[in-house]
Amino acid sequence: MKPFNHDSLSVGEVAQLMGVSVRTLHHFEDKGLIVPARTSTGYRLYSANDIDRLHQILVYRSLDFSLAEIGNMIDDGATAQHLERQKELLAAKIRNLQSVLHAVETLMEVNMNNPSPADKARAAHAQYAEETERRYGHTDAYRQSAQRTAKFTSDDWAQATAEGEALEADCAQALRDGVAPGSDFANALAERHLESINRYFDCSYSQQVLIAKSYLADPRFTQHYDERETGLAQWIHDAIAANAAAHGADIENPEWG
Known part of the structure; x- marks a missing residue:
């Protein structure tokens, strides 16, 4: 070098x-x-x-x-203040990770009590609620999601869980079958993923790419997908990115909007 x-x-x-x-x-x-x-x-x-x-x-x-x-x-030139701000934000991130740990423990308790699919879905949603509010609470997407999920019934949660499980299973099978991201079949799965997010808020392709990036950046997501099939988190990310690019999204520099 x-x-x-x-x-x-x-x-x-x-x-x-x-x-x-x-x-x-x-x-x-x-x-x-x-x-x-x-x-x-x-x-x-x-x-x-x-x-x-x-x-x-x-x-x-x-x-x-x-x-x-x-x-x-x-651009305001306040370097010391910005370093302090970075420190505060990172400290907040640590606090949120601690709250997520507590939520995981709660989820474990739920799982030991023979929960229904609806109970599992609600617990999983609650697991990331505080972190999601911190990151996206100022956005229209967050407000829309909060309004929609507040009206969810047990049947709604059960349906969301069943459809999510089916989508993950189909993606895992596609990976095993050697389906290439960007192919028609992979694009169809990426569209199903987008539809699953649209259940909560109206999601753009750029937003979907950012969500897919979190599957690789956040070890919790990576572990979840790769426990089903090794390399699945990467494959889902790549399939979503390829489909989004085909629809004109800037996948190198996606923005939430």
Whole structure:
């Protein structure tokens, strides 16, 4: 591997160093978030300050801020305040993980008492309720989901559970059969996944991609799917991404909206 020149880095070196794609860096530049210098021949050069700024962008993006919000936060020059804000947000994330642990313990208790499918569905939904509210409580999607699920009957929860189980089983079988993401059959499964989310709120393809990304980023989701079939979380993600791209979604830089 070629050693980095720490005075300035090319776009490829930054992508390698920071674990992002070149396309993502170009997207950040298009949005005005980070604008590297250019050589006389047009090549991008990233300074140490650019790298610091990129780190801030990636941290805030991991906390689900939109690119517009990120731009406003890092452009006001209050670096110390932003570091403190990052610390607060990460502490909140830790607290939420602790609450999720408590919810898992509650779910385990439910499972030991011979629950009905509706009981399981309600418990699983409650498991992520606090975390979901923290991340998406300000969105129309969250409010719509809260309104809809408040009206769910036991039959509604049972149906949601049955359809979810059937979809996961069909996806696992598709993986075993060697069905390729982007094929007609995989796209049909991705559409069924979208329909399952639409039960709760009106979901766009971009939002669906973000949900699919969580299947890989969150070990709880990865474990859930891969316990059914090794590699299933990745396959579902790839199938959703391929179908969303076919419908014009930007799968490299999806936004919740």
